[in-house]
Amino acid sequence: MLEKVCFICGAGHSGSTLLGLVLGSHTDCFYAGEARKSQFVGNPQKALRKRTCKLCGEDCPVWTGFNDGIEDRTAGLYQRIARKAQRGVVIDSTKNVDWLRDRMADLATDGIPVYLLYLQRDGRAVINSRLRKYSEKSPAELIEQWQSQVERTNELYNAFSGSKMSLHYEDFARNPEATTRNLTEFLGLDFQPAMMRFDEFEHHPIGGNNGTQFQVARAQQLQVVSIRERQKQYYQSHPRGIKLDLRWLRELQPEHLDLFERMAGHTNQPFAWRETE
Numbered sequence: 001m002l003e004k005v006c007f008i009c010g011a012g013h014s015g016s017t018l019l020g021l022v023l024g025s026h027t028d029c030f031y032a033g034e035a036r037k038s039q040f041v042g043n044p045q046k047a048l049r050k051r052t053c054k055l056c057g058e059d060c061p062v063w064t065g066f067n068d069g070i071e072d073r074t075a076g077l078y079q080r081i082a083r084k085a086q087r088g089v090v091i092d093s094t095k096n097v098d099w100l101r102d103r104m105a106d107l108a109t110d111g112i113p114v115y116l117l118y119l120q121r122d123g124r125a126v127i128n129s130r131l132r133k134y135s136e137k138s139p140a141e142l143i144e145q146w147q148s149q150v151e152r153t154n155e156l157y158n159a160f161s162g163s164k165m166s167l168h169y170e171d172f173a174r175n176p177e178a179t180t181r182n183l184t185e186f187l188g189l190d191f192q193p194a195m196m197r198f199d200e201f202e203h204h205p206i207g208g209n210n211g212t213q214f215q216v217a218r219a220q221q222l223q224v225v226s227i228r229e230r231q232k233q234y235y236q237s238h239p240r241g242i243k244l245d246l247r248w249l250r251e252l253q254p255e256h257l258d259l260f261e262r263m264a265g266h267t268n269q270p271f272a273w274r275e276t277e
C-alpha cells in the first residue's frame with residue numbers, strides 16, 4: 001500500500017508542520033508529523049506530547065498501540081504508517097539528518113521511492129522563534145545549532161540523487177496555492193484545491209509545531225493541543241488559513257541581529273528574506 005515517502009528536511013521552526021498539514025490534506029497523503037517520534041509511542045518514560053498524536057492524545061486511530069508487538073520499531077516503519085493511515089504517500093518532517101539517512105537507506109532497500117523537500121526559512125526568523133520558546137538558552141547557542149543543522153541538511157540535500165526540491169517558507173506562505181500546485185506536481189499527485197483548507201481535515205501528527213496544530217484544533221474544536229501564553233495570543237487572533245509569519249522583524253533585538261549576522265550571516269544568505277521580492 002505504501003507508494004512513496006516524502007521527507008521535509010530543514011531546520012526546526014521553518015514551517016514544516018504547516019507544509020505537512022497542507023500536503024497531508026491530499027486524499028492520497030498522510031502527514032505523520034515527525035515520524036522519528038513514533039519510536040516513543042508506548043514508552044511511558046517519554047513526555048505525553050512526544051509519544052501521542054498531537055490532535056487526538058492517547059486515543060488515536062493511527063498511533064495508539066502503534067508499536068504493540070513490534071520488535072524493531074524502524075523496520076517497515078512507513079509501510080506500517082501507510083497501512084494504519086490507509087494512505088499511499090507518507091510525509092515525514094523529522095529534521096534529524098542521521099534518521100533521514102537511515103530511513104532513506106531502508107526505503108531504497110524496500111524499493112520505495114523517496115522525495116526530498118528542503119524547506120528553508122530565514123535563519124533570523126528561526127532564531128526568533130527559538131528564543132521565544134527557549135528563553136533560558138543563550139542566543140549564541142541557538143544560532144550555532146541552527147547553523148550546524150543547516151550545514152548538515154545542505155550536505156544531505158546535495159548528496160541526494162533522487163527527486164528533490166527546495167523551497168522557501170516565505171514563498172510558500174505568500175503564495176500558498178501556487179506553491180502547493182508545484183509541490184503536488186513534484187510528488188506526482190493531482191492538485192486538490194481543498195488542500196488549502198488544511199484545518200478542515202483529519203490529521204494525526206506526532207511532534208511538530210503546537211501553534212500551527214492549534215489552528216487545526218481550533219477549527220475542529222479539539223481540546224488536545226496546548227500552547228504557551230504568548231503563542232496563544234498570536235494564534236488565537238490568527239485568521240484561518242496561511243499567513244506569512246514575520247514576527248522576527250519587530251521582535252528580534254538589534255544585538256541578536258548583529259550576533260546572528262556575525263556568526264551565521266554567510267550561511268543565511270541563500271535563506272534571507274527580502275521585502276522587495
Ligand SMILES: [Zn+2]
Binds near residue numbers: 060204
Ligand atoms: Zn490522532
